[in-house]
Amino acid sequence: MDKVIGKAVTRVEDMRLLTGQGKYIDDIGTPSQTFQAAILRSSSPHAKIVSIDTAEAEKMAGVKAVITGEQVKEYLEPFSVGVSAPVQYYPIAIDKVRYVGEPVAVVIAKSRYIAEDAMELIKVKYETLPPVVDIEGSLEKDAPVLHENVGSNIANHRTFNYGEVDQAFEEADAIIKHKYLFPKYTATPVETYGIIAHYESSEKQYTVHANFHGPFVIQAIMAQALKIPSNKLRIIVPKDIGGSYGIKAGTFPYMVLLSVASRIAGCPVKWIEDRQEHLSASSSGTDRVTYIEAAVKKDGKVTGLRMKMIDNVGAYIRAPEPACLYRTHANSTGAYDIPNLHIDAYAIMTNKLPTGLIRGYGGQELYFPLERIMQKIAFELNLDPADVIRRNLIQKDQFPYKTASGGLYDSGDYIKGFELALETGKYEEFRKKQEEARKDGKIFGVGLACIVEPSGSNMGYITVALTPEERAKSLPKSGCSEAATVSMDPMGSVNVRISTTPSGQGHETVAAQIVSEVLSIPSDKIKVVAELDTSTSAWSIASGSYSSRFASLGSSAVFYAANKVKEKLMKIASHQLNVDESELELRNGAFYVKSDPAKKYALKRAAGSAHWNPLSLPEGMEPGIYETYYYSIKAAEPPDENDLINSSVTYGFVADLVTVEIDPETGEINILDYITIHDAGKLLNPLIVDGQIFGGLAHGLGGALFEELVYDNKGQLLTGSFMDYLCPTAPEIPNVTIKHIETPSPMTPLGAKGLGEGNTMSAPVAVANAVSDALSPYNVAIDTLPLSPNRIWTLLNEAKENNHKEVTI
Amino acid sequence: MEGKGKLVLDAGVERAYEVLLDPSVLEKCIMGCKKLVLVEDNKYQAELSIGIAAIKGNYSSMIEILDLQEPNHYKLAVKGEGSPGTVEAVGVVDLTPDGESSTLLNYSYEAEVGGKVAMVGQRMLGGVAKMVIQDFFKKLGKELKRIEQSA
Numbered sequence: 001m002d003k004v005i006g007k008a009v010t011r012v013e014d015m016r017l018l019t020g021q022g023k024y025i026d027d028i029g030t031p032s033q034t035f036q037a038a039i040l041r042s043s044s045p046h047a048k049i050v051s052i053d054t055a056e057a058e059k060m061a062g063v064k065a066v067i068t069g070e071q072v073k074e075y076l077e078p079f080s081v082g083v084s085a086p087v088q089y090y091p092i093a094i095d096k097v098r099y100v101g102e103p104v105a106v107v108i109a110k111s112r113y114i115a116e117d118a119m120e121l122i123k124v125k126y127e128t129l130p131p132v133v134d135i136e137g138s139l140e141k142d143a144p145v146l147h148e149n150v151g152s153n154i155a156n157h158r159t160f161n162y163g164e165v166d167q168a169f170e171e172a173d174a175i176i177k178h179k180y181l182f183p184k185y186t187a188t189p190v191e192t193y194g195i196i197a198h199y200e201s202s203e204k205q206y207t208v209h210a211n212f213h214g215p216f217v218i219q220a221i222m223a224q225a226l227k228i229p230s231n232k233l234r235i236i237v238p239k240d241i242g243g244s245y246g247i248k249a250g251t252f253p254y255m256v257l258l259s260v261a262s263r264i265a266g267c268p269v270k271w272i273e274d275r276q277e278h279l280s281a282s283s284s285g286t287d288r289v290t291y292i293e294a295a296v297k298k299d300g301k302v303t304g305l306r307m308k309m310i311d312n313v314g315a316y317i318r319a320p321e322p323a324c325l326y327r328t329h330a331n332s333t334g335a336y337d338i339p340n341l342h343i344d345a346y347a348i349m350t351n352k353l354p355t356g357l358i359r360g361y362g363g364q365e366l367y368f369p370l371e372r373i374m375q376k377i378a379f380e381l382n383l384d385p386a387d388v389i390r391r392n393l394i395q396k397d398q399f400p401y402k403t404a405s406g407g408l409y410d411s412g413d414y415i416k417g418f419e420l421a422l423e424t425g426k427y428e429e430f431r432k433k434q435e436e437a438r439k440d441g442k443i444f445g446v447g448l449a450c451i452v453e454p455s456g457s458n459m460g461y462i463t464v465a466l467t468p469e470e471r472a473k474s475l476p477k478s479g480c481s482e483a484a485t486v487s488m489d490p491m492g493s494v495n496v497r498i499s500t501t502p503s504g505q506g507h508e509t510v511a512a513q514i515v516s517e518v519l520s521i522p523s524d525k526i527k528v529v530a531e532l533d534t535s536t537s538a539w540s541i542a543s544g545s546y547s548s549r550f551a552s553l554g555s556s557a558v559f560y561a562a563n564k565v566k567e568k569l570m571k572i573a574s575h576q577l578n579v580d581e582s583e584l585e586l587r588n589g590a591f592y593v594k595s596d597p598a599k600k601y602a603l604k605r606a607a608g609s610a611h612w613n614p615l616s617l618p619e620g621m622e623p624g625i626y627e628t629y630y631y632s633i634k635a636a637e638p639p640d641e642n643d644l645i646n647s648s649v650t651y652g653f654v655a656d657l658v659t660v661e662i663d664p665e666t667g668e669i670n671i672l673d674y675i676t677i678h679d680a681g682k683l684l685n686p687l688i689v690d691g692q693i694f695g696g697l698a699h700g701l702g703g704a705l706f707e708e709l710v711y712d713n714k715g716q717l718l719t720g721s722f723m724d725y726l727c728p729t730a731p732e733i734p735n736v737t738i739k740h741i742e743t744p745s746p747m748t749p750l751g752a753k754g755l756g757e758g759n760t761m762s763a764p765v766a767v768a769n770a771v772s773d774a775l776s777p778y779n780v781a782i783d784t785l786p787l788s789p790n791r792i793w794t795l796l797n798e799a800k801e802n803n804h805k806e807v808t809i
Numbered sequence: 810m811e812g813k814g815k816l817v818l819d820a821g822v823e824r825a826y827e828v829l830l831d832p833s834v835l836e837k838c839i840m841g842c843k844k845l846v847l848v849e850d851n852k853y854q855a856e857l858s859i860g861i862a863a864i865k866g867n868y869s870s871m872i873e874i875l876d877l878q879e880p881n882h883y884k885l886a887v888k889g890e891g892s893p894g895t896v897e898a899v900g901v902v903d904l905t906p907d908g909e910s911s912t913l914l915n916y917s918y919e920a921e922v923g924g925k926v927a928m929v930g931q932r933m934l935g936g937v938a939k940m941v942i943q944d945f946f947k948k949l950g951k952e953l954k955r956i957e958q959s960a
Contacts, residue, residue, distance in 0.1 A: 042924075043924025119892065120891075718927060720927075721928065721929045723932070
């Protein structure tokens, strides 16, 4: 059997998806007597609920129940959160609403039409309160407070000092500093949230079908909120999820809400979210203000960094927030060798949609200020930005590299990757072209970004939100477990069960490739089952699809489970052939005796005998072939008493070079070329890899140029449809060149690292750097996103009017 | 959102003032007004049905007339609530005689919307407000003419 791992195998998922046979949440059918739900939502960003009159709505024919927060509360505890601030978060407003779109009542009716019509008859009386939407405004003394019992809008605050930060700043030749704002934006999966919830009073059990992809630690949080033993909450995830990019982790409050609604209404309930609900009330990325300060030597070498980060988690802090602040904690200094680091981290609450996972989670918020300041260092010290990056990149011989904040970068060759980007993008040549173009009044620019792409989250990192003293009071959390099961049936066919809840990443294909290679069976003969069922699947708290963890963790669990099967089959073959296992080799579906290739024992027969003739098995061996492997990595340790944390288990590298031309008349940015170099260790399937990279880049370009959830200063959302929330479509995607280098990870058995999120982290700042480079003759620098023509045109014209006085957004 | 404008009415200032505040005239002239009921002095309950962009629906509104300075000035405060969201608006009307049978009307308004209307309709709102106001005065003009002729 040839090598299969690493081959560009086409996806087994595609046939069913392209022929309309995908099994999404809306395709899986419902139990009989299922009713439909519609959710009444707040149109006020901040108000007390005075009264809710449901009488008229209840009278409508076909309405089964109208449910309000007061009724729901009886069956719930607030969701537990990973911070010490006593924020009470329920999946529906109880006495106050805190953002536009917050659920206020649920109507259960025969059809969605009836439910929506009945919803219009509910009368809610509000007493409006002043809202707060601005990040820094939320910290002002007289700011309206969202949660009175918390006393302020601060959900979490921690300060970290690593190395000799003050000394680095005292000894610096220059201190370069600036403030940056990364805006609130979202991901826009084609399929919205969908839930079928059913409470059965006979068993006191909730069964919930939902397109929720973990992290499954949230199953424990949901069970706790529902006040039931965790095995009474059965979650079943369909085979296909129509995209998520992190956002669907935010399905969980609705799973709990619909569960309780089913219990109160006494019937199974189904709810499919509409697009307006999705944009206004699902989940979003976290907007962040960063004050960044770099201690720099004359040659551009950065010796210390100070960052004050203020994350806006929206109206309620909820799991897994404030993780956006800490997911990249280990790689806070990015691809650079910076030993001294100070971080002042805040998570604050405002009257906006609560935030959560999103592709790149924390990365784009970190690298936007970090890579912008690297360019600013170059400009202020009159150096080439490429030279400043070169001077600071971690060198090949420094790996495995320990970062200031406790990260362990497993492998890499950053200089090689960066030089490949410069060479592929013809950096020097472009600089000459740019100079010529400027003479003709044309505006050209080139942007660079080097980032570290973390993958496989350490479940312990979120506890960095607590002080070492607070952490000591509870049990430590660590690891990054994932499980997989490989079984063979009586006819010798292989089934693989995974718990990585793919939402389009092709896990079934790659799992089949791995098992195929290990067991020497053609991959099209292997069946992979991706549905997750918390009552029957092998899973753990870390299971799910997030932090690009399949390549590093999911694939490793599959690999080791397949090896367990192989070992058992080899024992059977060895017993039957009466030769030592070391004498055997597996190829072409059979165990061959190395010294006598004429003697062999078919793999299928070995598997079959475990079912049909268990008495023939070696002494003490269990019948059947069914092996589960739980995989974790030792490097995922809990944070130590000095707050050192290796927040991810593998770290890839991305170097981007982007060239742009700006139309001086309209301010429109035209991306000429986008070069992206990736090192994700050993690639498991290059075809899927490039697809994932394209997707991540499209999202990154959306963040750079188009996408923002805009709220007015009164807390009203202004981008509630795709008319106003702009996403890039195919014509907006520029020429993209993807190249790979492979430095295998020593952490994982296949040498693979996660990928697919890298360009979502890098593209916003790479484009911002290109635009700042282009506009540097006008003294215009980019401090926030997205870079709409309107914003660029305004900046350009203000700069012209101010006669080259420095202007920033 | 805010705006202002002016126009000339073909009636003397007193007649214009009287007609502008006549509930039966208002009911006829306000776009989408299904019902207008006086609930107390200078306070009306109105049922409005109006579409802004893709958001159509019914608003139950309270209209209050304030700051009455007959026949030159008054203020309108509108608070509407319905399934598509909320609308709050304040309008100021000033009337100045422009000859005997003609009146100059100046108006200004400030409006805020919330909920779905803001999410989806914000972009269209300026245009919609202009349309509603222009439609109101067009109908009012006709109504004035009718009253003048029958008087």
